[in-house]
Amino acid sequence: AQTVTQSQPEMSVQEAETVTLSCTYDTSESDYYLFWYKQPPSRQMILVIRQEAYKQQNATENRFSVNFQKAAKSFSLKISDSQLGDAAMYFCAYRSGDTLAGSYQLTFGKGTKLSVIP
């Protein structure tokens, strides 16, 4: 079974600075997908960024980028120019690439609570 580990329960960052949230995962599969989700205090979970394991290029979405290290099974999220609205819980998630067995299940980490200091 796959597991996702987020070793930082809480992080803080000064507004306009950069912060990196870590995520490691354990899998025996070679084809899979990784996601970062954000859950603000309003509780609506939204997708921040996704990465396909077969792509070597790191995904970027505006101020959000990932450092995907497949051999190390690491998938960290970098937030640049942090804004007050970035304060939220961030969840790392894994999905199997096997469309027959497990294409529906997302395995989540426990989350990292990010605070942004004005």
Added chain:
Amino acid sequence: ETGVTQTPRHLVMGMTNKKSLKCEQHLGHNAMYWYKQSAKKPLELMFVYSLEERVENNSVPSRFSPECPNSSHLFLHLHTLQPEDSALYLCASSPGGGTTEDNEQFFGPGTRLTVL
């Protein structure tokens, strides 16, 4: 209404009550999910429906009973719950195809359930 909506947003019930949580998606998706989010634990997938058929049931106690009458609506019927069932229950939907984008999940705001 747009996206994924859930009602009620908050629910307090006794252990002998019967209640239902409702989820509705306005995205034209084919797959819907129930998750349980407890404090300091990862999100736990409970049920998955694809085209109104249950495709996953992750060893959830029978006191939780899902229902998916059509691809836009998903219910979670609750009866004789325990205090440890208190949690945030999240609904999600996805297009349900074979690509990464097809399986991106869109979440509702959740129902905060308290069992006394």
